Amino acid sequence: MSSKDAQRTRISTDPGFIAALDQSGGSTPKALAAYGVQPSDYSGEAEMYAAVHAMRSRIITDPTFSSQKVIGAILFERTMDSDINGKPTAEVLWEDRGVVPFLKIDKGLADQADGVQMLKPMPDLDALLAKANTKGIFGTKERSLILEANAKGIADVVAQQFDVARQVAAAGLVPIVEPEVDINSDTKSEAEEILKAEISTHLNTLPADVDVILKLTIPTVAGLYDTLADHPRVLRVVALSGGYSTDEASALLSKNPKMIASFSRALAEGLTFQMSDAEFSQVLGTNIEKIYAASVA
Template identity: 80%
Template sequence: MSPKDAQRSRIASADGFIAALDQSGGSTPKALAQYGVEPTDYSGDAEMYAAVHAMRSRIILADDFTSEKVLGAILFERTMDSDINGKPTAQVLWDDRGVVPFLKIDKGLADEANGVQMLKPMPELDALLAKANEKGIFGTKERSLILEANAQGIADVVAQQFDVAKQVAAAGLVPIVEPEVHIESATKAEAEDILEAEITKHLNDLPEDVNVILKLTIPSKAGLYDAAADHPRVLRVVALSGGYSTDVACDLLSQNHKMIASFSRALAEGLNVKMSEAEFNSALGQNIEKIYAASVA
């Protein structure tokens, strides 16, 4: 079995979850502050990115961050381009930890229109996908944001997501389609009903040789995305934590039996730069166990 086939098999059917380690420029200071590294602790982007790479490296090398419970990890481009102990990050993930590497490819969100925020243009996407292939990346992720139950806005978001997904698939990578619904939206449940219908329409139109992963907000109506999880074009449906605490996110996820986690903030909750290695490994291990248990519930 080729590495790509082995990775596809793990993502499609193995027990576990996908870790999101892909905070970008806008969200990095918040992620670092959660970890106990304040803006006064670094000067400029270079030091900021060095600090977040040190945090991500510490997570990846932790005792419990292995294929036993972690299926994949989504990386920021700078993380993909960086090394851990002299070895490219994606190689460390797959060769040393048995964890499938993904890459965040979007350039952030456009301004709000029609109750949504679309993806910003990605004019250099083909070059980035080529580099991802060279680095041993299995799949990609791009995030849009839905703020209200606006049918036109949601249709536009999903259409754009699937257009990008087809471009990613044509490059030989597996796309994670992520049209997030804001957890504090006053019309969250209604937006999710519209979203589910739009996703189904686009899944039905995909060629038979294209498969996607769906990354979605945990729905207000448990089981809403069960049919999508069973669709022949879908490898897996994963859930984002969306700002929920680890315990709340895991409780909600456990009610959706065909979704697994792809958490970012909830994975790193309670971790601190000043912890000893034993303390850090214990805290991360507890989070991993909670997220794993919710994912296999």
């Protein structure tokens, strides 16, 4: 079995969850502050990214971050381009940890219009996808944001997501389609119903050789996305934590047995730079256990 086939099988069938380690430039200072590293502790962009890479490296190499619970990890481009102990990060993930590597490819969100934020243009996407292939990346992730139940806006977001998904698939990678619904939206449930219908329509247009992973906000109505999980073009439906705490996200996820987790903030909750290795492992291991339990409920 080829490496790509083994990774596909792991993602589509194995128990566990996908760790989101892909904070970008805009969210990195907040992630570092939560980790106990303040802006005064680094000078300039290079030191900031070095600090966040050290944080991610510490998570990836921790004994609790194992293939028994974690089946995939989403990386920021700079993390993909960096090494851990002299070895490329994606190779460490797959060869040493048994964790399938994904790459965040979006360039952030456009300004709000029609109740949503679309993806910003990605003019260099083909070159990035080619580089990802050389780095051993299995798939990609691209995040849009839905703020209200606006039918036009949601239709536009989903159409753009699937356009990108086709481009990713053509490059030989598996796209994670991520149209997030804001957990604080006053019309969250209504937006999710519209979103489900739009995704279903686009899934039915995909050719038989194109598969996607869906990354969605945990729905207000439990089990809403079960039919999407059963669609032949969907490898897996994964849930984003969306700002929920680890306990909140895990409790909600456990009501959706056809979804697994792909958490970021919930995964790193309570971790700080100042912790000893034993303390760090204890907190990370507790978070991983909660998220894993909810993913296999």
